[in-house]
Amino acid sequence: MEQTPGNTRGLTLVFTGNGKGKTTAALGMALRAWGQGMKVLVLQFIKGGWKYGELKAAEKLGPNFVMRQMGEGFIKGAGDDGLEAHRAAAQNALQEAKKAVVEGAADMIILDEINYAVHYGLVDLAEVLDIIRSKPPGVHLVLTGRNVAEEVANLADLVTEMKEIKHPFAAGIPAQKGIEF
């Protein structure tokens, strides 16, 4: 664990909102931190299955940039059975997250789409708040996903809302490599 210099301290950052750029902003911070020699851990709630570019990138970046997809993929349109599978996966991810944060397993820990997981009732808000409160002072914690809970935002040092002004899907342009995955 590398200590942050001077009177700085590890921050809790939230990227939320309905616009594109939440996960990618977290990934950009991860890249920046990694560039500074810090260790990064990304736990992806929800996302799974797809071979996202970030996963391929992480494999190339070595042991200081660890990324784990722990979700079941797209959640919209999942039936009751599907939602149960999502819930089990999210619970599993939450336990991993709790352990990693308490132990300070990395200098920057990113819980990708965790806000969305709370919103869908896949994980308990109270447990997420506990994770934030248990963060060691030197660790940066980043939580992404739309519909952040007010209580999470209240605990955070920084909250940015990514607001969709214009999106290509609305113009009928499909998801594509390097942009959405």
Added chain:
Amino acid sequence: MEQTPGNTRGLTLVFTGNGKGKTTAALGMALRAWGQGMKVLVLQFIKGGWKYGELKAAEKLGPNFVMRQMGEGFIKGAGDDGLEAHRAAAQNALQEAKKAVVEGAADMIILDEINYAVHYGLVDLAEVLDIIRSKPPGVHLVLTGRNVAEEVANLADLVTEMKEIKHPFAAGIPAQKGIEF
């Protein structure tokens, strides 16, 4: 140059707004694209001098991830002489950007803080619009910076406004490694 598959095409993306996450979202997209084997070029307007984490990261990522700081650093508080130096640097960066885009020098080209450079009058809006219009179909172009010009937003496929809800500087917490640089 890797071709985008199917009926997809290169997009023009804008990250603007007063919140944190614009440059980092662009960097995250760069990381994702790089992970997919695409070539990335980042030209940083405004920024210069500081040893940002992304610059150190880019050095480690090899020839498919090229980043160039072409600015003069912080612009606020620059006097008339300072502004002239900023303008010269931005003009230089603009010529580089124009050349790179027209030639399709990378699969993803990021013009970091260019919106800000337009806003400050360091580069002409008309020239930026020309660059966007000259983009080869297969290239993704990303423009970041607050105060995006309406004409730029109109030409873009995607616009996200990063809106500041809460920022640690407001709480007296200084800029720190891995977060701001």
